[in-house]
Amino acid sequence: MEIRKTKPEELNILIRMYENARIFMASHGNPLQWGNTYPAPQILMDDISSGNSYVCVEHDKIIATFYYKEGIDDTYVRIYEGQWLNEAPYGVVHRITSDGTIRGAASFCLNWAFNKCGNLKIDTHRDNIVMQHLLDKNGFKYCGVVYLENGSERIAYQKV
Template sequence: MMEIRPTELKDLPLVMEIYDYARAFMRANGNATQWIDGYPSESFIRQEIEDGHSYVCTDEQGEILGTFCFILGEDPTYLNIYEGAWLNDEPYGVIHRMAASGKRKGVSEACLNWCFEHFENIRVDTHRDNKVMQHILTKYGFQRCGIIYVKNGTERIAYQRILAL
């Protein structure tokens, strides 16, 4: 059974390897423009760890299989949504930068389940070319809500799932 725990600074090298793998996986699957120029950087992830927003998914032996960011509270990039609307205006949790090592199936499901154990209203966004993530989100019951723009001005597809729905 996989477990989720807060990322520790000692995990940073393995977490960065997972992001390297995820970038290569995205490129190989038709998503060549997301997470470019070394994003997310080591310093960025280090700050997320220090802020308490970074988590890892581990196997029974403690091997890190995946990572993600989970924040309770408003995301400034979600204030304006286009070509649609959020399902509600209630407080929500946000998932960002979910990535898996590719060593085992079910990592995304474990991460999403953990998030819903901590909050029932979750928002997430992904790149238009990230068909794998779009499939995961749809399979897991997220509804496409519209389009948002991230800090660098690029478009993302916005999703939301309310556990009670």
């Protein structure tokens, strides 16, 4: 597997991947995290344009995608019911999903991001048991609760 930046012409592939991810999440007890429309195509295009959208490729096929950026994320400035493991500079991963064809693709993406910065923060919905298991399996520690800009609660994890 290989990680690279997403190309603008790959937007439709990402849109289909997220459509499938929303169906998967809803069928696994998590219908609210991304609802029926998140992430909107414009968010994905903004991620690509800013250079923060990445894809995981195997045999010339995109099998996973995610947002990665190093630096302060406004969502993580305040944490409730806990605390971050440290206050050192960090990277963040958002909107990670895979197409489910290659086992371990999401773990590969998370490990790639961690290896880039050595201090990684991520959050997920309380109902996203699949993602919580993935984070636990990959050495992330539960740190507390954060709130998105729209007020939605997320549980926060960090790996150092």
